[in-house]
Each structure stands twice: as structure tokens, then as C-alpha cells.
Amino acid sequence: MNEGGGVAQDVWERKYHLALERMERDEHDFRVTEEGLRRLVLRLAALARGQSEEADRLLDHLGDGLRHASTPDGLDPLLDALTEAITALERQSPLPIDPAHDVPQAAAIVDPIPAQEVDACRVATDALRQVLLKVAMMPALAGRADDLHAVLGQARDPEAIASAAQDLADLVNQERASLRHDMAQLQDLLAEVSGRLGDMTRYLVAETEHVATGDEQGRDLDATVREEMRLLAEQTLGATDLDALQAQVNARLSMIDEHFRAFRDREDERLATYRDRAERMKDRVEELETQATSLQDSLRREHELALTDPLTGLPNRLAYERRMAEIEQDVRDQGVVACVGAFDIDHFKVINDSFGHAAGDAVLRIVGQTLTRELPAPAFVARYGGEEFVVIFAGIAPDEALAAATALCETVAALAFHASQKPVTVTMSGGITRFLANDTAATVFDRADRALYAAKRAGRNRCLLL
């Protein structure tokens, strides 16, 4: 009996434990679903807020429901409410809320997969970093882009990344506004120049007319004098007494004299006007020449600035990309030998964090100067962005390029840096690769970058060839 009672108790205990486990499993599933739903609602609310009053109301209702629902049964109606909200949005909103598309996403969220989220964050951060590298090429934005780069380095969650993206968008919009302003100024200047050219054209037209008038006046005088001479001849032939003849000749001669004087006065006046206009025109042409020269100078300066990194004075990434396009052609068409090196200061963040951004900037400047001093032309040295430099070794075989790069890293490691009166060692790693005939600028850089990161992994303060 006792034994039987013991067996029965075991059975009930097992059943009880199984039931408990099932309840715990159910509870866990419910929590996962609940969490997934909460995130889905948050995403929906962020996407749809303000799109439709009905959807806003439904989403609010849903948000409240989610806050209070604590049992699976309480959750079920919320699923219906969610479906309703999606349908309302589909009806009212132009947003691409396609259940066939979004529901699997929702399922992905319901599934607890933090690793994928982390990946998504990293992909977003990398994409932003790429944009930042481009922004950093604009001289006016380089400093702000570096700050954002630092912020992005700290960002760990989607909100922080989204806020960095917003800052970046603001930055780019500011630059666009300033470019628009510069463009407007340039257009004003061009309008002024073209106005002055218009003045010149009008002057030339007036001059041509003036000369024509001069010719016409000369022809008039000629005709008048001929007419006077003809009348004089007629009167001379018909004259009967000498006094009358003398009086008539004198009268004709005075007339001719009168015509000549009037003609000369008009000519003098014409010449004075001409001289005056020529003088004014000369001034304008000189003014225009001065403006054109200063415009050319400022365009040249702008061009140089656009290709120069403001911090180190080295060619920037844009200049590097142009040079790479030339080298790519030389390697492909003429079989020129060239290598590319990517260099990166080791643990640069620690320098910034320990001694401040200004000290970091000073290190970048000195390393940049060392690179140009140690690798004179035809090597081409540029700041690629952040604490990364690139070198194009033209006409040099890979082994020689590696030797030069290694010597360079040794020189950098031996530089005497001081911060707060204490010596600070700065080292650099590098990756070298040969520019092959079937390479593009991008593939060769990618290989050099991989060699660089292999050097970092191998312990830093060294160069590797790939």
C-alpha cells in the first residue's frame, strides 16, 4: 500500500514538475513575443507618427495595451489591434508598409537575435564612416567630420548611430548652403564682368558709328567746297567788272573758309569725345584685367585647397584618388611598376584620450612631415583620412617599397614626442602591395588595407607585404 502510495506520489510529482516546466516555457515564449511586439510597435510608431489620426490613435491604444498586458490572453487582442493599425496605415499612408514584407521582419524581431542587431549597428556605423571619409575631404568640414568620427567611435546602439547620422546630415546641409552662397557670389561677379563686356561692345558700336559720321562729314565738306568752286567759276565767267568779281570771289572764299572752320570744330569735338571715351575704356579694361587676375588667383587657390589636407598640408584623399587614376592607366597601358602603401598610427585613440585632441593633431602633423621628408618624390604621400596615410611608390618593386616602408615605420617610432614633459612613443603600421595590371585603384587599396590590418594583428609597429 505504502509502496503503491509512493509510486502514485512520484507520478504526481513528475506531472507537477512537467506542468511547471511547461508553464515556465510558456511564460518565456510569451515574454519573447511581448518584447518583439513592443519593438514592432515602436518601429511602426516611429515610421507612422503623424501619417494618419486613426493610425496614431490605434498605435497609442496599442502602446497602452502593451504596457498593461501581462498575460498571453491579454496579448492576443493586441495582435488584432496591431493588424488593424497596419491596415489603417496602408489605407492612409503613402509609406511602404507592406505586410508581406514587414511581417517577416516582425517575426525576425520576435525572435531574440541580438547578434544580428549588433551586426546591423556595425553595418550602419561603417556606412556612416564611409560618408564621413568623403565629408572629411571638404576642407571646411574636415574638423567637424573628425569630431563626428569620434562620436561614432563611441556609439553602440541604434539611437546613438541615428543621432550621429542626423548630425552628419545637418553638417552636409550647412556645407550645401555655404556652397550655394559661394555660387551666388560667383554668379554676381560673372554678371558684373559680362555687364562690363556689354559696355565695351556698346563702345565699339558707337565708335564705328562715329567714324562713319566723320567720313560723312568729310564727304559733305568736299561736296560743299566743290559746289562753292563751281559757283565761283560760273560767277567768274559771267563777271563784267573787276570790283564785282573781287567781291564775289571774296564772298565765296569766306563761305569756303566758314565751311572749313565748322568742319574743323566738329572734327575737334569728335576727337575730344573719342579721346575721352578711349580714356574711360582704357580704365575699364585695366579694372577688368585686375579683376580677372584676382579671380584666376582665387580659383587657383581654391583648387589647391580642394586638394590639400588642412591639418597636415599634405595632399588629401581627393588628390590621392586623382593620382591613383593616372597610375592605374600607366600600369595598364605602359606596364609601369608601382606599389601602394597604407599606413595607420597605432592606438591613436589612446593618444587623443590621454593627451587631448590638440596633441593628437600635432602627432598627425609631425608624422605627415616625416612621411614627406623620408619619402621624397616620385613617392606620392597623402593623408587618406583620420590617422591613416597612403603612399604611391612609383617605379619601385614590392621588396624595395617594403624596405622603404619599414624604414619609415622605424623613423616614426624613433621620433621624440613629448606630452606633459614626458616622452611618448608613437608607432605606425603599414601594408604594402603591388599595383597589378588587372587592378583598379579600389582593389589595390583594398589589398594594401588588408596588409595593414594583418600588420596590426601581428603586433603593430611593422609593415607587411601582400
Ligand SMILES: Nc1nc2c(ncn2[C@@H]2O[C@H](COP(=O)(O)OP(=O)(O)OP(=O)(O)O)[C@@H](O)[C@H]2O)c(=O)[nH]1
Ligand atoms: N586628434 C585627431 N584625432 C583624430 C583625427 N581623425 C581621427 N581621429 C581619431 O583617431 C582615432 C582612431 O581610433 P581607432 O580607429 O580606434 O584606431 P586606433 O586607436 O589608432 O587603433 P588601431 O588603429 O587599432 O591601432 C579616433 O579616436 C578618432 O577620433 C584628427 O584629425 N585629429
